[in-house]
Amino acid sequence: MAPPQLAGTLLTLMRARIAYTLSFWLLGAVALSVLSMGGLTAWHLREGFSAYLQTRDLERLDRFTALVTSRLSAQVASDASAPFNAPDMRALLRTLAEEEGSVAKPSDAGQDSPPPDSEGMLPRRPGFSPPEGSGLLPPRSGPPPGSSEAFGSRVALVRPNGDHWVGPRIERDEPGVVERPVRVDGVVRVWVRFRPRQRAPEAQESQFLRTQYTGIAVVASVLLLLALGVAAWLARQWARPLVAVQHATARIAQGELAVRIPVDRSDEIGDVVRNVNTMAESLQRMEGSRRRWLADLSHELRTPLTVLRGELEAMEDGVRPLDLAAVISLKEDVLRLGLLVEDLHLLAMADLQALSCNFAPEDAVQLVQQILKRHERLMEEAGLQLAWVDPAEEAIAVCWDTARMAQLLSNLLHNSLRYTDAPGRVEVRLWASDGVVHIRLDDSAPGVAPADLARLFDPLYRADSARSRHNGGSGLGLAICAAIAKAHGGRITAKPSPLGGMQLQVSLPAQPERSS
Template structure:
């Protein structure tokens, strides 16, 4: 059963229960109220006659002698309202009678205040002693009984009709409401089916601010991420194919020349092939590490290292490259010697090697590179700033994408595989850190890495 049907069934059940309860309570209350009124009218009429007869009994010396003429006079004064009347003495013997005892013309023995179609009974009590019983059939009471029956039938019909109309209207409103309340989910389901069919540009339009709106927003976010993931996958395939095409073409051409005998199979001829094999091997390794990092499966062998010593050693390894290119490098260490970080030394070393190599590649001769090691709150802060050409603002948002190159004219020989910054970002985030970049065209670029420190001791200034 669909949610819409379940919701409507629940509302229909509630409507039926409410209608039955309303009908039962309202009809029962109205019937009881009218019956109480009719009963009070009957008893009031009988008690009036009984009070007359009690007065007569006392005034007549506690005797019913001559009560017939008294009753006839009273009956004549009521303009014929009384169709029958029987007076019983204390022993149950008939003392006086007018007409027949009941509507069927037969005598009815006195009972405990019983009523039937206008026939009412009342005891006659004088000085606390029962001296007789009165049984009276009043045409006004009979008419009241007929009115009672008519009113109760009318009330029953009105209550049933009102309950049915109200219930039907409530069911119609419930059907509309269940359709309205579940329509956003129907749109989400349709969107899921379109995505399952391959339409990743599907969007769900839900303007409500309730849980359905949150589901729709989550669905749209999921669709956007799926679309971006699919686009990234397609770009990745295209980029990998592009990266592999060049070395494979070189290797194929060299091997064909060797096979045709145009080139001898000597080390000088095989060296370009070996270089392309190294390039392919490095590309495959980088892609493998990057893929592991993106899915959180990167193997990290963490150990505690002194942050300042680690960064100083990495910078020292580039000293010869800086001298060969005529670039000056300043290393400023503002953290205490005992400041440590718990990291995988090989992965973190690769991060800063990639960043320093990138700065070295783009800093012209005569330029400078500044490496600053400092503390910021509970984090180790490492800043690598160069005086290269800088990166345009529209490229900064994609600088950490795999295979992305801000300079599209740059060759693979001078520009690498285009995976270095992507790997650096994933490795830093795998250590619960973050990496940022800022750049000004014509002035240079600065990369900033933050990694949690093992302690928050503030550094004493150490400069090198």
């Protein structure tokens, strides 16, 4: 086999091993259950059948004891002084068989008793074939070979002093020996001693058990075959989406972030597939944000650098004189470039969870009031009315970084200042509830499309491309606000404002965990 073909075969086996593993474990679990149930059933059947045979032997022993009692009682009734004659064991067993219906009684049809057969036995009832070695009609000379478990070969009559009288010799100390007394006129005249079965049942009884065992084995085999088919089907059903996940994650690792897996399941495997799709979507969105960030960053840095380069070339060519005004203009460009770099550095530190904050006790009411006074003149010059709605009458004690919070509030006000049409209105509200301080800012038209609200806090993002640098602003202000709010353990949200513009709400804990 060629190396590429061998590699493909190995890859296929590796991909299919989960199906094999699932099939093996499912089949093993079913096989263990079926075999355990079959073995338990077979054991219970054998034990139950043995208990049935023992119960049947004891019932027969009781009937035999009653028969011996009646015979001895008849002898006592005829001649009480005469000693007991040893009863004919074969005649007793024959009578017991007649009473149990195993053979026909000679007087049933009112005819003379038919002659015995060649072994001196009465003819059997038509159509009846007693089990081999059943012992109901043992031969004259004792039980035939191989019939040691017959009833006649396991019962004997013993004198009251323990001496053997009639039947096979059975010692009293043999395991499981059962004795029954034969009482005549209230006196024990004879003991009936019985030896229980010591080995497997007779031929027909063994055949019955073999038939049951065969049926159990057949049912178990059929169940195992069905389990094999069901296990293979289930393994394929479970392995197919996992193999699809394997292929999809391999493609995602190679950079194909647009790959998606069809989902048609509602179980845990379906959850895994949906999570992989969500992960791929997030990675695709992050990759797009990264590329857009690089493009926007280069664009933002290129603009002030281009201005600096143009002014320096103008001075070099003598177009613009190198005087104090030119130096001040260059300094302003450098300062703007420095502010942009500082903002980018702040966002980078926030992404690395390393944004430093100096928490200190502060009054939130006083802080907001100072920031609003600082921006009143700018708002009036832009044709906007700045209003503090429902100002708090009592101080709200917080533990914040005053400088960072002043930067956050200033960014929010500058955002409204740049993008709110004049004449317009900007409203600020402050309140506290359950240990959380809320600062809400509403401005008038124009508003922001609902589709753009979720991305307002992305770095360098502008909801409207027309709102660019001519309005001042690099697209980092709201991203910095979100970073500062997160550093304080809070969050900032955006939604349409009742005034027709945008509503920004900052929710911060009064005592951030980081302050401890």
